[in-house]
Amino acid sequence: MDKGHLLDASSPRPLACFLDNHSRRMSADDPGGGRGRRSVEVDFFSGHNKTTSRVAGSPEPPPIKEEDLTINMQLLPAATQKGEEDDDDRASASGSQQQLQAELGRMNEENQRLRGMLAQVTASYQALQMHLMALMQQQPRKQEQFLLGLGPVAEAAEQPASNSSTEVGRSSSKEKEDSPDAAGGGPSSSKQALPWAAEGRQLADQQASMRKARVSVRARSEAPIIADGCQWRKYGQKMAKGNPCPRAYYRCTMANACPVRKQVQRCAEDRSILITTYEGTHNHPLPPAAMAMASTTSAAASMLLSGSMPSADNSFLARAVLPSCSSSSSMATISASAPFPTVTLDLTHGPPGGAAARPHAPPSFHMPPLPLYNQSKFSGLHMSSPQNSSDATRPPIGIGLADADTVTAAAAAITADPNFTVALAAAITSIIGGGAGQQQQQHHGQAAAGVNANNNNNNVTSSSNNTATTNSDTQ
DNA sequence: CGGATTTGACCAGCGC
DNA sequence: GCGCTGGTCAAATCCG
Numbered sequence: 351m352d353k354g355h356l357l358d359a360s361s362p363r364p365l366a367c368f369l370d371n372h373s374r375r376m377s378a379d380d381p382g383g384g385r386g387r388r389s390v391e392v393d394f395f396s397g398h399n400k401t402t403s404r405v406a407g408s409p410e411p412p413p414i415k416e417e418d419l420t421i422n423m424q425l426l427p428a429a430t431q432k433g434e435e436d437d438d439d440r441a442s443a444s445g446s447q448q449q450l451q452a453e454l455g456r457m458n459e460e461n462q463r464l465r466g467m468l469a470q471v472t473a474s475y476q477a478l479q480m481h482l483m484a485l486m487q488q489q490p491r492k493q494e495q496f497l498l499g500l501g502p503v504a505e506a507a508e509q510p511a512s513n514s515s516t517e518v519g520r521s522s523s524k525e526k527e528d529s530p531d532a533a534g535g536g537p538s539s540s541k542q543a544l545p546w547a548a549e550g551r552q553l554a555d556q557q558a559s560m561r562k563a564r565v566s567v568r569a570r571s572e573a574p575i576i577a578d579g580c581q582w583r584k585y586g587q588k589m590a591k592g593n594p595c596p597r598a599y600y601r602c603t604m605a606n607a608c609p610v611r612k613q614v615q616r617c618a619e620d621r622s623i624l625i626t627t628y629e630g631t632h633n634h635p636l637p638p639a640a641m642a643m644a645s646t647t648s649a650a651a652s653m654l655l656s657g658s659m660p661s662a663d664n665s666f667l668a669r670a671v672l673p674s675c676s677s678s679s680s681m682a683t684i685s686a687s688a689p690f691p692t693v694t695l696d697l698t699h700g701p702p703g704g705a706a707a708r709p710h711a712p713p714s715f716h717m718p719p720l721p722l723y724n725q726s727k728f729s730g731l732h733m734s735s736p737q738n739s740s741d742a743t744r745p746p747i748g749i750g751l752a753d754a755d756t757v758t759a760a761a762a763a764i765t766a767d768p769n770f771t772v773a774l775a776a777a778i779t780s781i782i783g784g785g786a787g788q789q790q791q792q793h794h795g796q797a798a799a800g801v802n803a804n805n806n807n808n809n810v811t812s813s814s815n816n817t818a819t820t821n822s823d824t825q
Numbered sequence: 826c827g828g829a830t831t832t833g834a835c836c837a838g839c840g841c
Numbered sequence: 842g843c844g845c846t847g848g849t850c851a852a853a854t855c856c857g
Binding site: 583 | 828829830831832
């Protein structure tokens with residue numbers, strides 16, 4: 351593999367550009383990415399996120415400020431003054447002035463309402479931030495308590511003090527310990543444990559889900575692999591059942607013990623579609639080129655993690671939240687009932703050029719356009735936890751049903767579950783604001799613990815949080 | 826010669 | 842228990 355080519359983040363290419371031109375750039379003589387050949391990659395997540403998430407050249411939409419919601423009243427005197435200049439129109443001006451005042455009243459009312467909404471959103475955001483911080487502080491402690499002998503014996507016993515995860519084990523149990531999430535706590539001398547057994551187990555389950563959460567990206571491409579900014583090494587290839595195209599396995603080689611892997615396979619039904627499935631979170635600083643994908647994958651993992659709520663809430667929330675963006679043709683589907691909970695980002699839809707033609711358009715959640723391999727149980731628009739497999743057989747929930755009551759009730763339900771809110775915010779922020787730069791990355795870094803996503807584009811060094819994670823995992 | 830890829834073999838999980 | 846399948850390993854091979 352041409353390493354330099356894989357890491358070619360120096361020539362960021364917006365997705366739109368690629369999908370418009372990829373057929374011209376492709377060398378289709380070696381679609382399998384043969385040994386030593388020059389690999390051609392799709393640069394979906396090029397280094398400069400801003401180019402990938404909106405039309406090139408269009409300015410970044412400014413954040414909504416409180417002042418923006420204030421009605422500019424300077425227009426009123428001007429209109430009045432003009433009325434005074436014309437004595438004949440004075441009577442009509444008086445009438446129009448009343449109309450203007452009535453309008454003013456309405457606008458003031460709306461202004462107050464918008465201010466209230468803004469205040470509410472701001473308060474909610476701050477509350478969520480506080481909650482997240484509290485969770486992140488609790489997590490290492492609970493983790494170490496779990497590792498002290500309350501979890502499965504084998505898993506606890508396999509936790510090496512040295513954390514020498516350089517060699518990825520063959521067994522899945524060994525693989526689990528390689529996760530940066532699992533390494534967050536590290537060995538401890540604490541001896542208080544038993545009261546935390548149930549909680550520790552729940553946490554372990556949560557983290558197991560997080561480890562196994564996958565993000566699948568579907569995109570039209572003749573290239574054998576997409577350039578996501580990371581460095582990958584191919585370690586295997588298999589023929590998957592039901593698909594004549596082989597599935598290639600890659601692992602991240604940007605750090606020795608990075609647990610992130612990806613599978614690349616062509617869609618059997620449309621071989622121009624490349625399906626790249628990511629698993630795990632990076633335990634090392636990422637180059638800017640890789641931030642978008644890392645953000646997406648970990649945010650999706652967070653989102654899936656939030657799916658551990660009761661099934662009724664899942665379907666309800668999905669129905670309430672998802673339809674609001676169902677009109678878009680760019681897609682993200684959620685499947686927690688598959689062998690591994692999976693989020694699929696579908697970049698293959700829309701007009702020629704697909705989502706790339708409107709890279710700034712927010713991806714939405716929708717019905718899966720095509721059945722995905724390894725997601726045979728997927729049944730449509732829903733979020734379901736693995737333990738609630740009954741949801742998988744539920745008929746697809748209708749899209750576009752979000753009436754006002756539904757939205758209101760959904761807002762209440764979301765508010766009642768901070769975990770979901772945080773994860774959802776992270777996912778949406780990541781997906782929509784893929785190019786929103788630092789704010790997005792800061793969001794993500796806070797929402798998806800253990801992921802090196804809070805490096806901004808200008809600074810690839812680890813933050814304190816990520817450094818802790820990296821150290822505990824690799825040392 | 827070092828590093829990446831290929832490919833057959835091995836292992837674990839799952840369903841029957 | 843057996844077979845199937847997915848995932849991984851590691852020796853062999855290839856390439857720059």
